[in-house]
Amino acid sequence: MVTNITEPGVTALIIDDEPLVRESIAAYLEDSGFITLEAEDGRAGLEVFRRERPDIILVDLRMPKVDGLDVLAAMSKESPETPVIMVSGTGVLTDAIEALRLGAWDYVLKPIQDMAVLEHAVCKALERARLLVENRKYREHLEREIRNRTAELEERKCALEIANEKLKKEMAEHKQTEAQLRQSQKMEAIGTLAGGIAHDFNNILFPIMGYTEMALKNLPEDSPVRSNLKGVLKAAHRAKDLVRQILAFGRHSDMKQRRLNIQSIIKEALKLLRATLPTTIEMRQHIDNECGPVFASPTQIHQVIMNLCANAYHAMREKGGVLEVTLNETHLPSRENITLLPGMAPGLYLKLSVSDTGHGMTSEIMEKIFDPYFTTKDTGEGTGLGLSVIHGIVRNHNGHITVESECGKGSRFHIYLPVATGKPVASSLISDEARVPTGTENILLVDDEEQIIDVEKQILEELGYHVTSLTSSAETLELFRNHPERFDLVVTDMTMPDMTGVELSDELMRIRPDIPIILCSGFSERITEESVKAMGIREYMMKPLLKSEIARTIRRALDRGKN
Incomplete structure (x- = not known):
């Protein structure tokens, strides 16, 4: 992660036909030390760009007259070392690929719920731009050295040939580094977009898998519907694996190492x-x-x-x-x-x-x-x-x-x-299914998705737990503040409109430090199991989940506090 983002005088140009979007992005970047410029459409943005020559550009994809892709194509041709970040309200993968083909440095989805994600993208792009400029300057320096030494070839031909060969090898290495940086930039941009898509897709898969599992459990063994439902569950598992493959683009995989x-x-x-x-x-x-x-x-x-x-x-x-x-x-x-x-x-x-x-x-x-x-x-x-x-x-x-x-x-x-140091553990792709654990404790469940919370509540009640479910993090905080000893465990979603799961967990632990909390997420680039547990949260679960995974995680979180 890039630190110490801004140096004095770093200028960002924001091109968007929505005034509120421009103002919110500008206010956030200015608080971080940037100087901001604004333009209401692509044509005006190009004029500001050519006049002011900003250090970084953030441009909307869809705009009247001149859209974001046209702006991107022009800027990439006129100033290829100036980073351009595409900010778009559409999550269409083909749009992202076209933007990257035209030279976009990153791709951020609107609405931007967490401005820190945009700040990270800006910082990352500025750091890469600095590396590319330094690499180009050094390459130009090497080329000048080659030309200067070639001019003295009447006098020192043999020695210069040896030196030139060495300089050419160095230049080839720097070109390779530059290509690797651009490839890394492209892969991370697609990975960022894939992460956003994965979050929504996992939230859709969770109720599909949950409802199907519960329907299978309640059907008699000889029901002709069982084979159809098993087909649905098999297809859902394939979709889950596909999401994991997509996340592998940008180091977003949730598979534990x-x-x-x-x-x-x-x-x-x-x-x-x-x-x-x-x-x-x-x-x-x-x-x-x-x-x-x-x-x-x-x-x-x-x-x-x-x-x-x-x-x-x-x-x-x-x-x-x-x-x-x-x-x-x-x-x-x-x-x-x-x-x-x-x-x-x-x-x-x-x-x-x-x-x-x-x-x-x-x-x-x-x-x-x-x-x-x-x-x-x-x-x-x-x-x-x-x-x-x-x-x-x-x-x-x-x-x-x-x-x-x-x-x-x-x-x-x-x-x-x-190669890792330390004693290795057994490696096998097949794990024995342990007995699904149950319990009778009181669980406070919060998720802003109605279908997800319905599935989770049914699963937990089938496991024997007493469940109170809410779809608002603000209402959850108010209920817990009034009855902190009523609950044995809190299970909360990560991404919610009023208050994130991390923020809610922090408030709940201020009221009652010993309360066990499980954080669930469809995808988060900035949250990992290690960072969650460092905050004091007991467990972290990635959606979609099977009943057996939910049962074991809840039991582990509850029993840890009793030891």
């Missing part, structure tokens, strides 16, 4: 693949069982293996070939010819490689393979999400991914994950 050895996960995945691949594909594996543990999500490691091997099979399905998977330890960067990403420290890494002997890729295709929705497969054979998801997962594990390929000579993907 822990220290583990991944050898058994890789072998499980390869065993499953062997049963599905044709005999024309020869599988080879070289798994070093002495490799150390990594800090990882077993589900996501399994997903990486399956996606990479599926791509390898697709490249060899016509003529057959060899699919090879290797795992070993390596020191970076001393023995590997790769450039570490910013924030990626040298040290001991686990190297996971997946190679094939298929048709390979051109350099143009290799530059695009990690872009969302880019695919070389025919219509209906792939979404273009696979390698983008892998890219997000690897970044989420503080790792690095590289690819080598030549046309007609196959492809080789290498993933580097930092």
Whole structure:
């Protein structure tokens, strides 16, 4: 996260046809130390931009006369190093992709419920702009050095050739860093948008899964409706997994990581693949069982293996070939010819490689393979999400991914994950379903979504609890203030209009510090399980949830206070 955002004189131009939106954004940024300029439409915004040359632009997507995309295209052409953030009331993914294609640095959805999200996006964009400018200036410096030294070639030709080669290698490295920064910017912007969509989608999935589970429980075993409801529940689980894949774009995955050895996960995945691949594909594996543990999500490691091997099979399905998977330890960067990403420290890494002997890729295709929705497969054979998801997962594990390929000579993907210290825990994708725990305590339940609170209340009452449910955080606070000893546990949503779940929890704990609280969320970029527990909140649950997950979490929160 960027800190110390503003230096004196940093100017932000706000272009929006809604005066209240411009004023609210301007007031917030001015409180943070910015100088703000405003324009009521795209045409006026371009005039202000050309006259004042602000440091950053925030532009609405839909405006009369000249819309946000036209403004973005003009600004990106005239001043590509000036960051432009698209602020839009629409969550359409195609709009975001088009904005990013035209050069947008980030994409923020309106209405902005938490201005800190916008401030974070502004700070992040300004920091990247600074890095890009510094990189360009240094590259120009290197180019001047090359020209100056070339002028002296009559006299020192041999020595200058050696020096120039060194400068060219340095310049290539800086160009690579610049490309990585732009790719990171694009992926994070899509991840931000995906996070907003995921929040709404998870809130929709929660009642679907909850109502279906309860309906199944109340139907007799021989009912013909059971198979249909099981189909609904299966489809809901697939939708839940799809949301997790989307969140993997921008390091938003809610899958917990822990220290583990991944050898058994890789072998499980390869065993499953062997049963599905044709005999024309020869599988080879070289798994070093002495490799150390990594800090990882077993589900996501399994997903990486399956996606990479599926791509390898697709490249060899016509003529057959060899699919090879290797795992070993390596020191970076001393023995590997790769450039570490910013924030990626040298040290001991686990190297996971997946190679094939298929048709390979051109350099143009290799530059695009990690872009969302880019695919070389025919219509209906792939979404273009696979390698983008892998890219997000690897970044989420503080790792690095590289690819080598030549046309007609196959492809080789290498993933580097930092080796963790400490004792690993058992790694398995299959967990035994424990008995669903019940209770009789009094629970105060709050969520502004009527369907969600109805589902949660029914589930909790089926588990034996006495439930008081409210849809307003303000009413909840008033009730608790008048009867603080009446409740044994509070379960609250995170995103609510009057008061967020975190703010409500803080007020409740001021009244009664020992009250156990569980915070629920469809998605929050700024809230994690660790940060929630640091506030004193007992548990954190990500929607949508199954009855068994809710039951175990509630029981854990209640019993912890009794020990």
